[in-house]
Amino acid sequence: MAGVELPQDSKEVFKGAYKQEKEYRTKTRLWALWQLAEGKTEVQVAEELQVTSRSITNWVSRCKKEGVEGLRDRPRSGRSPRLNQQEGEELKALARQGKIRTLKEGCQVVLERFGKEYSVNGLWGRFEAIGLSWKVGRKGNVKADKEKQEAFKKGG
Numbered sequence: 001m002a003g004v005e006l007p008q009d010s011k012e013v014f015k016g017a018y019k020q021e022k023e024y025r026t027k028t029r030l031w032a033l034w035q036l037a038e039g040k041t042e043v044q045v046a047e048e049l050q051v052t053s054r055s056i057t058n059w060v061s062r063c064k065k066e067g068v069e070g071l072r073d074r075p076r077s078g079r080s081p082r083l084n085q086q087e088g089e090e091l092k093a094l095a096r097q098g099k100i101r102t103l104k105e106g107c108q109v110v111l112e113r114f115g116k117e118y119s120v121n122g123l124w125g126r127f128e129a130i131g132l133s134w135k136v137g138r139k140g141n142v143k144a145d146k147e148k149q150e151a152f153k154k155g156g
Contacts, residue, residue, distance in 0.1 A: 011037035029071040082116045088130045
């Protein structure tokens with residue numbers, strides 16, 4: 001291998017970790033190290049992944065310092081959500097129980113329970129982040145014949 005020194009047993013370690021990993025970015029990094037352990041060069045692996053060879057070098061360095069865990073994404077900067085994880089879980093439970101039917105109601109509940117103000121769009125994004133989605137009801141056709149629809153559903 002050109003310029004990369006990995007332990008003898010690393011091929012099996014990277015292969016096993018690659019097959020178990022669920023997170024896409026970490027899996028990509030594990031695959032890269034597995035290929036290096038197989039004998040490919042950094043440049044070959046970088047070309048296959050369409051990344052720079054410097055990225056491959058960084059991944060190797062992180063792996064040597066921190067092990068396979070070093071290949072996971074690190075926390076990123078940015079504004080943290082107003083609702084902490086516990087409040088998010090409580091909000092999720094309320095929505096699932098049907099106590100929050102609209103985003104406007106959700107904004108009011110968040111303000112009353114947690115003392116935090118959200119816009120409708122802001123709460124929509126927060127709901128997506130905690131794994132909730134809003135189902136939008138569709139109006140039925142006013143000219144539809146309900147009896148015919150039920151008969152059709154029953155096969156008649």
